Amino acid sequence: MILAIIENAFLSLVGSAIPASTVVVLAATGAMLGERVGVLNLGQEGLIGIGAVYSVIAVLSWGVQSPWMAMLIGMIAAAVAGLVFAVCVVAFRASQVLVGLALALGGIGLSNQLGTNRNGTLIKTLFREVNPGGVLDNNDLMSAFLFHDPIVYIAYVGLPLVLWFVLFRTRHGMNMKAVGENPAAADAVGVSVTGWRIFYSVLGASLTGAAGSYMVLAFTPSWSPDIARGRGWVALAVVIFAGWRPGWAVAGALLYGSMISLDTTAQARGWGLPFMGASDLSFFLSMLPYVVTLVAILIPAGAVKLGRRVRSTAAPAALAIPYAREER
Amino acid sequence: MTTQKNRGLFLPPSAMVSRREALKMGALGIGGLAVGGSLLAACGDDDEDVSSGAKDKIKANWVYIGPPDDNGWSQEHDRGRKAVVAHFGDRVETGFTPDIGFDSSTSQVFQQLVDDGNDIIFSNTEYSQLLTDVADANPETKFCEINGHYYSDNVLPFYLAHETTAYLLGVAAGHLAENGRIGYIGAFPTATTFNDVNGMLLGARSVNPDATVETVLVSTFFDPQKAAQAANALLDTGVGFLFGVMDEPTFLQLSEEAGVWTGYWNLDFRSAAPTKYVNNFDLSEFGTFYIEQCQRVLDGTWVSQDDVWLLDTPLGAWGPNVPQDVQDAVAAEAARIDSGELNVYEGPLYDNEGTLRLAEGETLSSLDAYAITYPVEGVSGVSAV
Numbered sequence: 001m002i003l004a005i006i007e008n009a010f011l012s013l014v015g016s017a018i019p020a021s022t023v024v025v026l027a028a029t030g031a032m033l034g035e036r037v038g039v040l041n042l043g044q045e046g047l048i049g050i051g052a053v054y055s056v057i058a059v060l061s062w063g064v065q066s067p068w069m070a071m072l073i074g075m076i077a078a079a080v081a082g083l084v085f086a087v088c089v090v091a092f093r094a095s096q097v098l099v100g101l102a103l104a105l106g107g108i109g110l111s112n113q114l115g116t117n118r119n120g121t122l123i124k125t126l127f128r129e130v131n132p133g134g135v136l137d138n139n140d141l142m143s144a145f146l147f148h149d150p151i152v153y154i155a156y157v158g159l160p161l162v163l164w165f166v167l168f169r170t171r172h173g174m175n176m177k178a179v180g181e182n183p184a185a186a187d188a189v190g191v192s193v194t195g196w197r198i199f200y201s202v203l204g205a206s207l208t209g210a211a212g213s214y215m216v217l218a219f220t221p222s223w224s225p226d227i228a229r230g231r232g233w234v235a236l237a238v239v240i241f242a243g244w245r246p247g248w249a250v251a252g253a254l255l256y257g258s259m260i261s262l263d264t265t266a267q268a269r270g271w272g273l274p275f276m277g278a279s280d281l282s283f284f285l286s287m288l289p290y291v292v293t294l295v296a297i298l299i300p301a302g303a304v305k306l307g308r309r310v311r312s313t314a315a316p317a318a319l320a321i322p323y324a325r326e327e328r
Numbered sequence: 329m330t331t332q333k334n335r336g337l338f339l340p341p342s343a344m345v346s347r348r349e350a351l352k353m354g355a356l357g358i359g360g361l362a363v364g365g366s367l368l369a370a371c372g373d374d375d376e377d378v379s380s381g382a383k384d385k386i387k388a389n390w391v392y393i394g395p396p397d398d399n400g401w402s403q404e405h406d407r408g409r410k411a412v413v414a415h416f417g418d419r420v421e422t423g424f425t426p427d428i429g430f431d432s433s434t435s436q437v438f439q440q441l442v443d444d445g446n447d448i449i450f451s452n453t454e455y456s457q458l459l460t461d462v463a464d465a466n467p468e469t470k471f472c473e474i475n476g477h478y479y480s481d482n483v484l485p486f487y488l489a490h491e492t493t494a495y496l497l498g499v500a501a502g503h504l505a506e507n508g509r510i511g512y513i514g515a516f517p518t519a520t521t522f523n524d525v526n527g528m529l530l531g532a533r534s535v536n537p538d539a540t541v542e543t544v545l546v547s548t549f550f551d552p553q554k555a556a557q558a559a560n561a562l563l564d565t566g567v568g569f570l571f572g573v574m575d576e577p578t579f580l581q582l583s584e585e586a587g588v589w590t591g592y593w594n595l596d597f598r599s600a601a602p603t604k605y606v607n608n609f610d611l612s613e614f615g616t617f618y619i620e621q622c623q624r625v626l627d628g629t630w631v632s633q634d635d636v637w638l639l640d641t642p643l644g645a646w647g648p649n650v651p652q653d654v655q656d657a658v659a660a661e662a663a664r665i666d667s668g669e670l671n672v673y674e675g676p677l678y679d680n681e682g683t684l685r686l687a688e689g690e691t692l693s694s695l696d697a698y699a700i701t702y703p704v705e706g707v708s709g710v711s712a713v
Binding site for chain 1: 394395397398399400427511517542543544545546547550551552553554555556557558560561562564565576577578581599600708709710711712713
């Protein structure tokens with residue numbers, strides 16, 4: 001009996017946290033990609049909005065029938081915005097913080113403007129869950145990890161694996177890290193710092209755009225203004241928590257998503273705290289994801305202080321520092 | 329760092345916003361002197377005598393928390409504004425100011441609207457002091473604040489008597505949800521939430537004595553992803569009817585996919601749940617209210633009152649698959665409420681912590697219900713404040 005309750009709660013909590021965290025996983029991976037080559041893009045919030053709204057436009061106005069194509073369009077739109085950002089901060093060496101904030105605010109404003117008249121219109125072109133086909137029914141404990149849409153598997157397994165392999169097992173990844181850690185050295189061995197930085201920050205922006213597309217093509221099947229609702233900022237925090245390692249980003253995003261799931265699941269299932277009324281509990285649970293995010297960021301900072309794993313959790317040394325060959 | 333600030337800088341949705349931005353830049357320049365309003369009032373439109381007497385033409389503005397095409401709350405208010413335009417034509421010059429959140433610039437918006445010569449200003453959320461400070465400083469301008477709790481000579485709070493509507497929806501849910509379990513996605517533990525869940529529970533219990541309402545509060549009226557998670561969490565527990573106060577229809581579609589009956593607060597949204605739609609609150613009384621208030625300003629007879637002005641809130645159109653006998657049962661209960669035979673809140677009534685709130689024979693009027701502070705026994709997920 002108790003086991004069944006625990007199993008049921010686990011299914012509900014994890015089963016809902018996984019798709020809910022996908023947005024943050026994708027955005028955090030995108031942000032990390034740029035930061036690994038030394039480009040800090042604070043505009044995640046805006047890029048999510050741009051990716052989402054262009055996917056909505058693709059479906060509702062351009063008649064796109066496939067969620068994959070709609071997501072690709074969202075990614076391209078975010079990549080264009082990312083290119084503008086990259087040209088500003090890499091080619092013109094503008095402050096990454098300022099241009100990033102401008103992209104965050106501008107992206108939200110632009111996407112809200114483009115989304116006008118499309119508010120709340122339901123989208124039917126959705127990613128559908130993959131049915132593993134008769135092997136397991138959806139009451140099995142494992143089914144919390146199954147019965148999700150394909151983007152979930154790409155975001156949680158495919159992308160981190162590819163990124164991990166490239167970063168830590170290839171010469172290409174060594175060069176990427178060099179561009180982020182010591183661009184002068186990379187430059188000296190013939191790596192085009194400008195080219196790599198622009199390429200990877202644009203690629204990262206397109207992944208963040210995919211996060212926005214995922215919101216409207218799988219999770220909440222309609223456009224609404226300010227759709228990111230702070231998830232872009234959470235993604236930036238998750239990158240720090242993860243110490244710029246792809247697998248840890250997944251863990252960080254899942255932690256945040258679990259807290260949001262805990263909020264709704266605990267209330268729906270009547271889990272309470274003895275010293276707190278249900279109304280107060282709802283406020284407490286709403287706060288929890290952000291408190292946990294904050295605490296989670298302190299963990300790597302604490303690790304640095306204690307002298308443990310400093311190498312792997314520190315930020316890329318040249319993060320947010322524009323590179324100019326003659327100034328090295 | 330609010331979005332609406334930023335939105336105005338790009339492509340202003342209306343001229344109002346650009347006025348607002350211009351004001352803001354001005355306010356930056358003169359170091360916040362704008363708040364008092366007296367300086368800016370001096371350079372506003374030509375003053376005419378607005379203290380008494382009838383007028384040929386008036387100016388009215390609506391301040392919205394969201395965009396006027398949100399498929400929800402603000403859209404229904406804007407429908408009311410359009411009813412004013414249709415009714416009065418040129419005699420009432422209307423405008424609206426969308427996406428006004430809660431920060432120091434909000435008071436500047438109201439001050440600017442006063443300076444623009446608006447005779448009456450409607451707000452579709454409770455801005456509280458952000459509105460009433462400006463109202464106090466400008467006694468000639470009339471304000472109608474929805475869900476407001478501030479009463480003065482030029483501020484009139486108005487709201488919806490929706491506990492009866494929730495009761496009728498609860499009756500329908502009691503018939504339709506075989507397990508008697510109603511899920512509710514709320515925002516905050518306020519009277520609006522209590523009247524929704526209490527009405528639905530009492531309505532459902534009139535049909536099914538074992539009915540319950542399970543509430544999830546998400547601390548926002550508008551976060552589609554959070555609403556989706558709340559909806560999924562409730563649907564996972566097996567509720568038989570899902571309702572909510574969200575300003576967007578995500579939970580309707582999730583309900584439809586799960587094959588669970590559902591309904592919407594603000595307007596007719598049958599398209600979001602074609603087969604499982606039950607009904608919605610009909611907010612078309614906003615138009616009637618706005619026309620009446622504008623008429624009174626035109627006639628020079630506008631006065632505030634000491635109580636909130638509550639609007640009738642009937643149910644809307646039924647979803648196509650709601651059986652006729654359910655519709656008939658709800659109509660019968662509606663008739664009993666209209667005749668005064670039935671009151672939603674009738675004692676003995678306990679709150680969900682076991683405290684007796686209404687003794688045998690006691691009832692709550694709509695005005696009492698407007699200030700209710702507790703959920704009744706049978707409601708979970710929310711507690712008295």
